Amino acid sequence: MPEFLSLLPPSEALDRWLSYLPAAGPVRTEVLPAQAALGRILAAHATAPEPLPAFPRSTVDGYAVRAADTYGAGPSLPAYLTLAGEVPMGRAPEIRLGKAQAALVHTGGMLPEGADAVVMVEDTQAVRADEVEILRPMAVGQNVIPIGEDVQAGQIVLQAGQRVRPQEIGGMMALGIRQVTVAARPRVTILSTGDEVIPPDATPSPGQVRDVNSYTLAALVEASGGEPATQGILPDRYEALLAAAREAHADSDVVLITAGSSVSARDLTARVIGQLGPPGVVVHGVAIKPGKPTILAVCGNIPVVGLPGNPVSALVIARVFVVPLLRRLLGQTGTPAEPSVRARLTANLASEAGREDYQPVRLTGGPGRQAEPIYGRSNLIFTLSRADGLVRVPPEATGLPAGTEVDVLLF
């Protein structure tokens, strides 16, 4: 228990690490067609070149009128208006509404000049071909979207740092914004180390295991907006690892090194990272389970992470530290709002005071969901495959009793 009290809690470790980086913002930007920007982070504000809508539109099927001509109208005393014509969809009306006149208009159609409200067809009665009875009084602007109700010309409609969702693409299309400047995906190079690690397409001899971390980390980086590159498997030897780390450091925005899991292999990783440039290692060990031996470094403005070699630890640590790092390198702003679901624990979770635990859980049941802990050592990748998400046990808690309502952070 006391060992964790000398280590930084994850949130402090993250803040400390990020404080050594240059100011938040995209590492590079690129210009994309607007409809290809789904999921990307905007690198510049966008302003509306024109108002939306650009003309007053009817929100109903009915008759465009001058509201004043309908004052006092009711079912027993209709207002009689002369029908001046029909507004065709997609064209400016040629009609100019005079006193006591009305024009047939469809939902989304443009109001003719002189009109300031639209009466729903249900509130009218057609009496003769050229006359319509209005059965209720209209207020100015009723059933009309005025020019600029959605956005005004010159208004900032998209913020730098915002993620592009389907509606942002729609908004850009509505305004004729065809190109957009987004943050380039940070290049993340992943080095896997370990004398026992072999490529997945090789057949392991006794004592050997296939590389898992290069692939899980690459997938998480990709899903989090980065551009992963793997650089093969390195032996637990100082010179070889240093050469590979220098190469990765020279042309990446982030370097991830999964250490071997023995103490000597972890020390080797820390020594290599220490050679990549100042300030070097800024956090060595975090009060977290799994993932205590995590190394957080900044080497010449490039963040470098030494991740634990166990697959479960590596993936949890990447989620806790690498995902927020990528947000920062993308210049992403706004509430992170990590996707989660509420569920009730089916069993007690034990934890040590001062340590933040991430417990894999499986969700069961429909609404009123339950979170069932999946136990398994952090060497066992299928522990995470059986789980739907993680429950965080905060450092100040010494566990959570069964029945506690928790947020399950979804994978």
Add this chain to the structure above:
Amino acid sequence: MPEFLSLLPPSEALDRWLSYLPAAGPVRTEVLPAQAALGRILAAHATAPEPLPAFPRSTVDGYAVRAADTYGAGPSLPAYLTLAGEVPMGRAPEIRLGKAQAALVHTGGMLPEGADAVVMVEDTQAVRADEVEILRPMAVGQNVIPIGEDVQAGQIVLQAGQRVRPQEIGGMMALGIRQVTVAARPRVTILSTGDEVIPPDATPSPGQVRDVNSYTLAALVEASGGEPATQGILPDRYEALLAAAREAHADSDVVLITAGSSVSARDLTARVIGQLGPPGVVVHGVAIKPGKPTILAVCGNIPVVGLPGNPVSALVIARVFVVPLLRRLLGQTGTPAEPSVRARLTANLASEAGREDYQPVRLTGGPGRQAEPIYGRSNLIFTLSRADGLVRVPPEATGLPAGTEVDVLLF
């Protein structure tokens, strides 16, 4: 209010619609390299060709021992074991442990024959080069991952219908599974209709608006696992729309038609859909806001949706009906667990009994978040751009008071 009581609530409308489709399952399958399958839905089970781990592994740095040799050991009465050598990482140990022998082993290393436990180095003391003192008794299996603890040979490790996350890719790599059969992305053709609608790269004349729905729907389809195709903008004329709809129907797995927003344009869509094959329209109108005039159809086994023309309605309806449809056409199983966050409403939400409302909200604050309703007519696409998610007001509620804790469905 009574008008909604004659319409189906969204969940019943969805069930009814889906009941006309063939049994759930992927429309087609394809084979991908395992590491390219991130986010895809598995179309077949996968079994472990070998156990994981394939050899007994140490979970600590220490000494492999025969547990029986350590019984009764303690700090004041250590067990003295002869050092038989070191197990190199990545190779089968050549040592065979005899009685009262120990072998140096690293985390992740293979246990030598004869060993059945590992003593942590912290619980030992090196006395001479060829002897080690064991300071505590070991149980059989302690600090050892036995063969098959993660998965047994022949065990199903991945289920058909499961979404591939980073950990599934890692699991496949660990087992040497290099290829995987996944559901092909359903082809979703999107038709936008409306005499007033022009392509986004054109400059609108008065009365014209740029196409939004083709792009928002394409983006949502893409994000939900489908393969969107847009087929241009069609005029509100029966023959032209029918010809385009027949073409789309012939080579798509799903057809989405955004109707013009006037009553006559919506009737046109329904008439066209009615010509595409039996059973045709199975739901016309849903007790939902926005999106009441939704049309759900199945035409010769192909689902066809008539979506409202208003951009906000179209996107909400796509989320409520098209996303679950795609799950089914992908054969996706398991709890949907829609990403959401808990927040407290900052204002009362009004609703009508019998109608399910989807209210756009913006999230503010950190933990203990608040959900602030974003009001705007469903013609206004930037209403959704200002929002972080939707709050569902269930049909049985007549609104939700300010302060209610709600789940915000994230976009």
